[in-house]
Amino acid sequence: MTNPPATKTPIKPTVRTGKKGGLDEASIDTFADHEVVTPKRNLKSFSKKAKIKVDEFGFDMEAIERAEAALAELSSEFDDWMAKEVERLTKARDAIAASGLDAATRSAVYTAAHDLKGEAATFGYPLAGRVAESLCALLDGIADDTRLPVALVLQHVDAIRAIVRENAKGTDHPVAVTLSERLGEATTELLVAVNGAPSIVP
Numbered sequence: 001m002t003n004p005p006a007t008k009t010p011i012k013p014t015v016r017t018g019k020k021g022g023l024d025e026a027s028i029d030t031f032a033d034h035e036v037v038t039p040k041r042n043l044k045s046f047s048k049k050a051k052i053k054v055d056e057f058g059f060d061m062e063a064i065e066r067a068e069a070a071l072a073e074l075s076s077e078f079d080d081w082m083a084k085e086v087e088r089l090t091k092a093r094d095a096i097a098a099s100g101l102d103a104a105t106r107s108a109v110y111t112a113a114h115d116l117k118g119e120a121a122t123f124g125y126p127l128a129g130r131v132a133e134s135l136c137a138l139l140d141g142i143a144d145d146t147r148l149p150v151a152l153v154l155q156h157v158d159a160i161r162a163i164v165r166e167n168a169k170g171t172d173h174p175v176a177v178t179l180s181e182r183l184g185e186a187t188t189e190l191l192v193a194v195n196g197a198p199s200i201v202p
Helices: 043-050 061-099 104-120 126-141 152-166 174-195
Strands: 016-017 024-030 036-038
Touching: 024 152, 061 104, 061 152, 104 126, 104 152, 126 174, 152 174
Parallel strands: none
Antiparallel strands: 016 024, 024 036
16 A cells, blocks of 8 residues: 655645744745745845845855954964963873873873864864874773883873974974874874774874
């Protein structure tokens, strides 16, 4: 037995919704198996009435321009913020070099690296962020401090410091690319050797 074809005419009277003349004004037609919501006006036509500058897709260009201007103003402070994050990571690194890995030193270096992983690209240092991501993967992947090579942890931090010191912004600085790739490969090989699993570093 086959189902009857869906009707092409509404099964209920058209319902009006939203504020009359507002952007949310719409009509709703109910069919047997679905509803169709038809806006009274789209964002572009509404923006003309409200005198809002939008692009061909209906995005508020003035709001975008204001956001870009605000970001440009903040960018002058990015280097200072990055330097502070690297300083925090360096302190955690020095504690490991002096006392070894334990719950406290591991937590400190992981937290600093994790914050850098999320912020470095915004601050203009995506390759430093990639190294920080590799360090987080290393710490996440090996829970046993006795099996985690301290030297490799320190090398990750030193690489981030070098990238920032050399002002290696962007994704094409040759030394920064080499550092990030080699440390990522070293982390991958170690995680596979210890866990028998592929790396979680992209």
